[in-house]
Amino acid sequence: MNALLYAVTVFIWGSTWLAIAYQIGDTPVVVSVGWRFGLASIALFIILIARNALPKLTAENHKMAALLALCLFSNNFLCFYFATQYIPSGLNAVVFSLAPILNALNLWWLEKKRPDATFIQGALMGFVGVLMLFGAQFIHSAMDMTILLGLAVTFIGTYFFSMGNLVSARAQKKGMPLLPTTAWAMGYGALYLFAIALLMGYSLAFTTSPLYVSALVYLAIIGSVVGFNTYLALIGRIGAAKAAYCTVLFPLIALSLSTVFEGYEWTWQSVIGVILVVSGNLRVFGLPEPVKRSVKRWSRT
Template identity: 85%
Template sequence: MNASLYIITVLIWGTTWLAITFQIGDTPVVVSVGWRFAIASAALLAWLALRGKLPRLSKENHKMAVLLALCLFSNNFLCFYFATQYIPSGLNAVVFSLAPILNALNLWWLEKKRPDVSFIQGALMGFSGILMLFGAQFIHSAMDLTILLGLGVTFVGTYFFSMGNLVSARAQQKGMPLLPTTGWAMGYGALYLFAIALFMGHSLAFTTTPLYVSALAYLAIIGSVIGFNTYLALVGHIGAAKAAYCTVLFPLVALSLSTIFEGYEWTWQSVLGVMLVVGGNLRVFGLPEPVKRWYHAHR
C-alpha cells in the first residue's frame, strides 16, 4: 500500500511540470492558473460534500485558507508557470525540490529552531547543485540572461510554497480540517487570480485545443486533487519525514520527461548538479530505512 502511494505521488508530481508547458501560449498565465485551481476546488469540495465530510469552517479557518491561497494556490504557481517560459520544466522541478530545505530555514528564522550540522551540509550541497545546474544551462544557452530570470522567479515560487507549508502546519496545529481548508484555499486562490486577470484586462476564456484542455484537466484533477490526497495519505501512513523523499525522486522524473519532450541536453555539470541536489536532500533526511537495512545486511 505504502509503495503504491509513494510511486503514484512521485509520478504525479514528476509529470505535472511537463503538463505546465502545454498551458504556456495563447492563454495568459494568470488565467491558466486560475482555472486550474477553480476546477480543483470545485472537484475537491464536491467530493467531500458527497462523502459528508464538508464541515462549516470558522472565520479564523477561512482566514487561514486565504493565507494558504496566497502561498500555495496562486502566487507560487504564477512564478512556476512564468519560469517555464524561460527554463526547461525539469529544472523548475529541481529548484522546487529545495522546498523542504527552505522549510527548515524558515523555521530557523521565524521560530528560532536551529538546524543540526547535517542539515547545513545538505543545504549547502543542494544550493551548490542548483547553481551548477543553472550554470551549465546558462553557458549552453550562450549566456542567455533569461535563464537567470527563470531561476530567480522559480526560486521565489518555491519560497512562497515553503511559507505555505508553515501556514498549513499552523492550521493543523490548531485542529483545522485539512482537506476542507485546502478546498476553500484553492477556491480563494482562483478568485484572487481571476481578479488579477480582469484588472489586467484579460478575458477569462481559455484555449480550447485538445492539448491545452487535457493538460488543464490533468493539472486540476490528477495534479492538484489526487496528487495532494495521495501525498497526505502517504504522510498519514509513514510520517512526513519519510514522505519527504518524494522531493528527492520527482525531479528525476521531471528531468527525464524534459529530456524526451523538450530536448534538455545533459552535460557533466548538469549531472553533477543533480547528484548534489539529490545528495543534499538525502543528507538532510538521511537514507531510507530499506536502504539502511540492505547496507547493513551486505556489509
Template identity: 75%
Template sequence: MNGILYSATVFIWGSTWLAIAYQLGDTPVVVSVAWRFGLAAIALFAILAFQKKTPRLSAENHKLAALLALCLFSNNFLCFYAATQYLPSGLNAVVFSLAPILNALNLWIIEKRRPSATFIQGALIGFTGVVLLFASQFMNAEMDWTILLGLMLSLLGTYFFSMGNMVSAHAQRKGMPLLPTTAWSMGYGAIYLVVIALVMGLPLGVTMTPMYLSALVYLAIVGSVIGFNTYLALVGRIGAAKAAYCTVLFPLVALSLSTLFEGYEWTCLSALGVLLVLTGNLRVFGIPQPVKRWYQSSIA
C-alpha cells in the same frame, strides 16, 4: 499499498511540470492558474459533499485559508508557470526540490529552531548543485540571462510554497480540517487570480485545443486533487519524514520527461548538479531504512 501510493505520488508530482509547459501559449498565465485551482476546488468540494463532510470553517479560519491560498494556490504557481517560459520544466522541478531546505530555514527565521549541522551540510550541497546545474545552462545558452530570470522566479515560487507550508502547519495545529481547508484555499486562490485577470483586462477564456485542455484537466484533477490525496494517505501510513522522500525522487521523473519531450540536453556539469541536489536532500532526510538494510545485507 504503500509502494503504490509512493510511486503514484512521485510520478504525478514529477509529471505536472511538463503539463505546465503544455499550458503556456495564448492563454495568460494568471488565467491558466485560475482555471486550474478553480476546477480543483470544485472537485474537492464535490468529494467532501459525497462523503457528507460539510466544509465549514470559522471566520478566523477563513482568514488563514485565504492566506494559505496566497502562498500555496496562486502566487507560487504564477512564479512557476512564468519560470517555465524560460526554463525546461525539469529544471523547475529541481529548484522546487529545495523546498524542504527552505522550510527548515523558515523555521529557523520564524520560530528560532536552529537547524542541525547535518541539515546545514545538506543545504550547502543542494544549493551548490543548483549553482552547477544553472552554470551549465548559462554556458549552453551563451549567457542567455533570461535563464537567470527563470531561476529567480522558480526560487520565489518555491519560497512562496515554503511559506504556505508554515501557514498550513499553523492551521493544522489549530485543528483546522485539512481537506475542507484545502478546498476553501484553492477556491480563494482561484478567486484572487480571477480578480487579477479582470483588473489587467484579460479575457477569462482558455485555449480550446486538446493539448491545453488535457493539461488543464490533468493539473487540476490528477496533479492537484489526486496527487495531494495520495501524498496525504502516504503521510498517514508511513509518516511525514519518510513521505518527504518524494521530493528527492520526483525531479528525476521531471527531468526524464523534459529530456524526452522538450529536448533537454544533459552535460557532465548538469548531471553533477542534479546529483548534488539529490545528495543534499538525502543528507537532510537521511538514508532510507530499506536502503540501509539492503546495503548491510549485501556486505554481510
C-alpha cells in the same frame, strides 16, 4: 499505505511540470493557474458533498485556508508557470526540490529551531548543485540572461511553497480537516487569481486546443486534487521532514520527461548538479527507513 502515498505523489508531481509547459502559450499564465485551481476546488467540493463530508469551518479556519491559498495555490504557481517560459520544466522541478531545505531555514527564522552541521552541509551541496545545473544551461544557451530570470522566479515560487508547508502543518496540528481546508484554499486561490486577471484586463477564456485542455484537466484533477492531497496527507501522517523525500525524487522523473519531450540536453555539469541536489537533500534528511532496511538486509547476505 505510506509507500503508496509516496509513489503516487512522486509520479504525479514529477509529471505535472511537463503539463505546465504545455499550458504556456496564448492563455495568460494567471488565467491558466486560476482555472487549474478553480476546477480542482469544484471537483473537491463535489467529492465532499457526495460523501456528506463537508464540515463547516470557523472564521479562523477560513483565514488559515486563505493564507494557504496565497502560498500553495496561487502565487507559487504563478512563479512556476512564468519560469517555464524561460527554462526547461525539469530544471524548474530541480529548483523546487530545494523546498525541504527552505523549510528548515524557515523553521530557523520563524521558530528559532537552529539547524545542525549536517543540515548546513546538505544545504550547501543542494545550492551548489542548482548553480551547476543552471551554469551548464546558461553556457549552453549562449549566455541567455532570461535563464537567470527563470531561476530567480522559480526560486521565489519555491519559497512560497515552503511557507505553505508550514501553514499546512500548523493547520493540521489545530485539527483542521484536510480535504475541506484544501477545497476552500484552492477556491480562494482561484478567486484571487481571477481577480488579478480581470484587473489586468485579461479575459477569463482559455485556449481550447486538445493539448491545452488535456493538460488543464490533468493538472486540475490529477496534479492538484490527487497530488496535493496525497502530499498533504503524508505531512499529516509522517511529518514534513519525511514527506520531503517526494521533492527529492520527483525531479528525476521531471528531468527524464523533459529530456524526451522538450529536448533537454545533458552535460557533465548538469549530471553533477543533479547528483549534488539529491545528495544534499539526502544529507539533510538521511535515507528513508525502507531503504535503510534494504541496505541492512543486503549487507547481511
